[in-house]
Amino acid sequence: MLRGARERDEAALSGSRLTLPEDGHLRLLTFNLQVGIQTSAYHHYLTRSWQHLLPHPRRQQRLDMMGEVLSKFDVVGLQEVDGGSFRSNRVNQVEYLAAKAGFPHHVQQLNRNLGRIAQHSNGLLSRLVPSEIVEHRLPGAMPGRGAIHARFGDGPDALHVFVAHLALSHRGRVRQLNYLSEIIQPLRHVVVMGDLNCTPDQLHAHERFRTSLPLHPVKPLFSYPSWQPRRALDHILLSQSLEAAEVRVLDHLFSDHLPIAVDLPLPSACLLALETASAKHHSNQ
Numbered sequence: 447m448l449r450g451a452r453e454r455d456e457a458a459l460s461g462s463r464l465t466l467p468e469d470g471h472l473r474l475l476t477f478n479l480q481v482g483i484q485t486s487a488y489h490h491y492l493t494r495s496w497q498h499l500l501p502h503p504r505r506q507q508r509l510d511m512m513g514e515v516l517s518k519f520d521v522v523g524l525q526e527v528d529g530g531s532f533r534s535n536r537v538n539q540v541e542y543l544a545a546k547a548g549f550p551h552h553v554q555q556l557n558r559n560l561g562r563i564a565q566h567s568n569g570l571l572s573r574l575v576p577s578e579i580v581e582h583r584l585p586g587a588m589p590g591r592g593a594i595h596a597r598f599g600d601g602p603d604a605l606h607v608f609v610a611h612l613a614l615s616h617r618g619r620v621r622q623l624n625y626l627s628e629i630i631q632p633l634r635h636v637v638v639m640g641d642l643n644c645t646p647d648q649l650h651a652h653e654r655f656r657t658s659l660p661l662h663p664v665k666p667l668f669s670y671p672s673w674q675p676r677r678a679l680d681h682i683l684l685s686q687s688l689e690a691a692e693v694r695v696l697d698h699l700f701s702d703h704l705p706i707a708v709d710l711p712l713p714s715a716c717l718l719a720l721e722t723a724s725a726k727h728h729s730n731q
Contacts (some may be wrong), residue, residue, distance in 0.1 A: 473521075475706070522571040538567075550575075558589070600723050607637045660685065690710055693707070694706075
């Protein structure tokens with residue numbers, strides 16, 4: 447069941463004009479930034495755990511460095527960002543990174559609201575204007591997991607981008623993948639990206655998800671832990687209508703996860719749908 451559906455156009459750059467990439471490629475990135483905590487060893491989970499509740503004087507500097515990296519991409523999915531609480535010095539990290547990296551459109555999804563202490567969120571940054579944004583509250587024994595569904599363009603050749611952060615437990619992930627499978631199944635051009643907390647083998651073992659989003663063979667990209675990557679937990683998954691030109695892991699950006707990047711050439715029909723929607727958007731301004 448869809449929840450919190452609404453169209454949103456949050457422009458960080460007022461009056462900015464959308465232009466599609468000249469080469470028809472979208473540069474995608476997914477990143478679990480762990481609210482800007484620097485983690486480079488297992489013992490930091492204990493010794494730096496206070497930073498999940500309290501502000502750190504260098505957190506802003508880390509966000510600035512992240513923003514410089516994000517500025518090279520067209521669509522960015524963020525997980526474990528703070529929506530503006532005590533621990534982040536009242537900074538909405540999605541808004542801040544959008545402004546720092548020059549993204550005209552951004553969406554923050556608040557998944558776990560701990561009031562002034564913490565605002566656990568997902569985020570989407572985009573240079574393309576979304577035609578529609580739908581927020582999904584994913585099922586689970588413990589509430590607080592979500593997915594953002596952004597549609598770019600109209601009609602059957604629209605591009606659908608999902609940003610998700612799935613549960614740690616196998617049982618919870620199965621329920622959440624079932625939920626997403628139902629939404630994805632009728633769609634054609636689909637990207638699912640985020641910290642899915644499971645390996646490619648575990649994704650392929652989920653029959654319903656594998657059927658709803660037939661995947662190309664995925665080479666595991668080790669993204670966790672960032673200081674000595676051994677597990678592929680962060681993913682950018684593509685429907686069979688899409689094929690990546692390049693997939694890579696970026697350098698350590700303070701978090702315990704590494705960012706994953708994909709260079710995605712868009713099919714001509716998908717590009718036309720985006721161009722038509724863009725022209726319609728600007729004619730209505």
